Amino acid sequence: MYGGGQQVVTVEKDCPGVLVPVGTEVVIPEGTEVQITQAMGGSVTVHIGGNLVRVDAKDAGMLGLDIDTGESMPENPTEGEFEKLAWEQLKTCFDPEIPINIVDLGLIYKCEIKTDDEGKRNVAVDMSLTAPGCGMGDILLDDVRAKLSLIPTCGEITAELVFDPPWGPEMMSDEAKLQTGMF
Numbered sequence: 001m002y003g004g005g006q007q008v009v010t011v012e013k014d015c016p017g018v019l020v021p022v023g024t025e026v027v028i029p030e031g032t033e034v035q036i037t038q039a040m041g042g043s044v045t046v047h048i049g050g051n052l053v054r055v056d057a058k059d060a061g062m063l064g065l066d067i068d069t070g071e072s073m074p075e076n077p078t079e080g081e082f083e084k085l086a087w088e089q090l091k092t093c094f095d096p097e098i099p100i101n102i103v104d105l106g107l108i109y110k111c112e113i114k115t116d117d118e119g120k121r122n123v124a125v126d127m128s129l130t131a132p133g134c135g136m137g138d139i140l141l142d143d144v145r146a147k148l149s150l151i152p153t154c155g156e157i158t159a160e161l162v163f164d165p166p167w168g169p170e171m172m173s174d175e176a177k178l179q180t181g182m183f
Contacts, residue, residue, distance in 0.1 A: 006047075007036045015062035017053040020045065020096045023135030026053060038099040039067055041092040043143070054096040054139070075152050082121050082151060083113055089147040090125075096136060100179060102127065102144075106171025109162060120155030123148050127159065128167040137161050 015028040028034060034046035034053075042057040044065060057067040077085055090108055091101045102108060110126035125144055129137050144159045169182050177183040 008033055009036060009064050010034075011062060012064055013062045015055060015059055017046070017055045017059070018096075018136070018139055020052040020054050021131070021134045021136050023137075023139055028053060028055075034063065036063070036065070038094070038096075039065060040099060041094040041101065041143075042067060042147075043094065043096065045096045052097060054136075073150065073152055077152060079113075079115070079121075082153065085151045086111055086113060086123060086148060089151060090144065092147055093140060093143040095130065095140075098130070098180070100172075100176045102140065104173040104176040105130065106173065106176070107140075107167065116155055118155075119153060121151075121153050122156040123154065123158070125157070125159040126162045128162055130167055132163050132166075 011028050011030055011032045011034060014030050017026050017028055019026050028048060032048060034048045036044060037047050037052065038045045044055045044060050044063060044067065046053050046055060055063060060067040073085055074081060087103065090111065091103045093102045094100065095102060095105055098105065107127045107129065108125065109128060110124065112124045114122050116122055127144065141159045141161065145157045148154055148157050172182065
């Protein structure tokens, strides 16, 4: 996690990213100065020219950053450990505009885990967005799938966007409400 204020860095090499909130792929040119607004959960959000751009952790080196992408996990987790790990992994997915994870934002509506005949745990996630028209939906779904797939014994992952019920700030955890001043 990045916690050092809003650091300004110079891009060391052309860096791919995604324009927030529309989801359009962009390239930040080498030599461009950007302001890091957050680096959590395996991605970095930078401010550049009045826009926010999300950069994957694998590309953070182009910004001169080394981002920790996670901890090791037990090789064969029990059912209880797997469920705990699933929720922990979901908490490493962050809204690129709001420095709060998607669980505390109240965006996860369902996380069901079913073990198949081969011992693989299939995970079904329903999640929403803070705004239905947000272009970051597919990117957040990809984050969810990628993070859950890191758990040993994870099988098929189904992650879908749903908008019923519509998301509202009352769905946020108390911690998230405090953090955003919405309490």
